[in-house]
Amino acid sequence: MAVIGAVMIFASCALFGVLEAVALSQRVKKLTLCRNYIMRVGEEIRHSRKELPEILRGVKSSVYIENGVWQNTAGLKDEDLSVLYSYAESLGTTDIDGQIKNTNVHIERLDILLCDAVDKNKKCSRLYVSLGVLCGAFLAIIII
Numbered sequence: 001m002a003v004i005g006a007v008m009i010f011a012s013c014a015l016f017g018v019l020e021a022v023a024l025s026q027r028v029k030k031l032t033l034c035r036n037y038i039m040r041v042g043e044e045i046r047h048s049r050k051e052l053p054e055i056l057r058g059v060k061s062s063v064y065i066e067n068g069v070w071q072n073t074a075g076l077k078d079e080d081l082s083v084l085y086s087y088a089e090s091l092g093t094t095d096i097d098g099q100i101k102n103t104n105v106h107i108e109r110l111d112i113l114l115c116d117a118v119d120k121n122k123k124c125s126r127l128y129v130s131l132g133v134l135c136g137a138f139l140a141i142i143i144i
Helices: 002-047 052-058 078-090 096-143
Strands: 064-066 069-071
Touching: 002 052, 002 064, 002 078, 002 096, 052 064, 069 078, 078 096
Parallel strands: none
Antiparallel strands: 064 069
16 A cells, blocks of 8 residues: 555656646747747837737737636746737837837847746756656655
8 A cells, every 4th residue: 555655756756847847938038939929019000000909800829818818828937927018018109110119129138038947947847857757756665
């Protein structure tokens, strides 16, 4: 019976490590999608001269702004979300040149966050998996 408990603890600790590593890579993917979305919206503002709601409906992505609220941004940190919310709040508040400058500022801020997320993903994802496995093995040995 102790062996079954040890295996379950080992598996759950290893799974926790894997889930943490996946969360790090998901953050990188979501930030990249958000950056690309903002860049495409900025290009549409610059070149199409369409109304903003029409631009937002026309730019397709898995992350998007609908009614001033970002959609599908689960897994992002508060600092990431603050940049995204800042961009959503500032849309439509200035002329086209102001919107383009605002878009560029937010892209630069997302670039900084994205570089940080990529570095953290490279440094920590294997660490989380290893720690999960090691902690699981340690606890399993103690139980047995």
